[in-house]
Amino acid sequence: MLRFTPILLAIAYAIVMYRISVWRTHRELDAKSTELADPALKRMTDRLAAALEIDRVPVYIYEIDPVNGLAAADGRIFITRGFYRKFLNGEVSAEEMASVIAHELGHVALGHARRRMIDFSGQNALRAALMMLLNRFIPFIGAWIANMLTHLLASRLSRGDEYEADEYAAALLTKAGIGIGPQKSLFHKLENLTQQRAGVVPAWLMSHPKTDERIAALEALEQRWGTDG
């Protein structure tokens, strides 16, 4: 039994850190968000809701500046204040905002939201636990391996999720009569829009694959579905 104690400790530590991190993120979202009340965007989300055969899509404004969208495991969709401002000043269209909301709905529907809670502190917890373990068996390079494994796991998880959420959004936007066009045009704008986020946003908000690869994936879908927009 004594032999396994360090392993059990490491696992317990990781679970506790993860729980605290999820709780913190939810508390932060509750404290810093209000329900979106924008007639033009409401018309868009109503079209998405109709296509999904649900009453409404719960969209909230999250009061931070970096441009981003995110989904909570309970189904709430958050658009950052910075992103909404881009819509208000005409840099992003209502249809493009709808494509972000559809993408986040994809994360909820496909069950990604909970996994995405493995945010920066969640990753740190995992890294610390792995280090505790690996250092016992392989001193010195244990820490390095723990770092690499954590990074690999986190980016693997998020990359696959992004493509799946994009595909879900493409199908939903097509069904809602909005089309894939706004999704692609937003990706073209995304690079400029997100420049200011470096260093301010938790890591789990920034885990997006390369824009051109996401556009290529969408174009492959269009070919497969035989649609043009």
Ligand SMILES: [Zn+2]
């Ligand atoms: Zn995403």
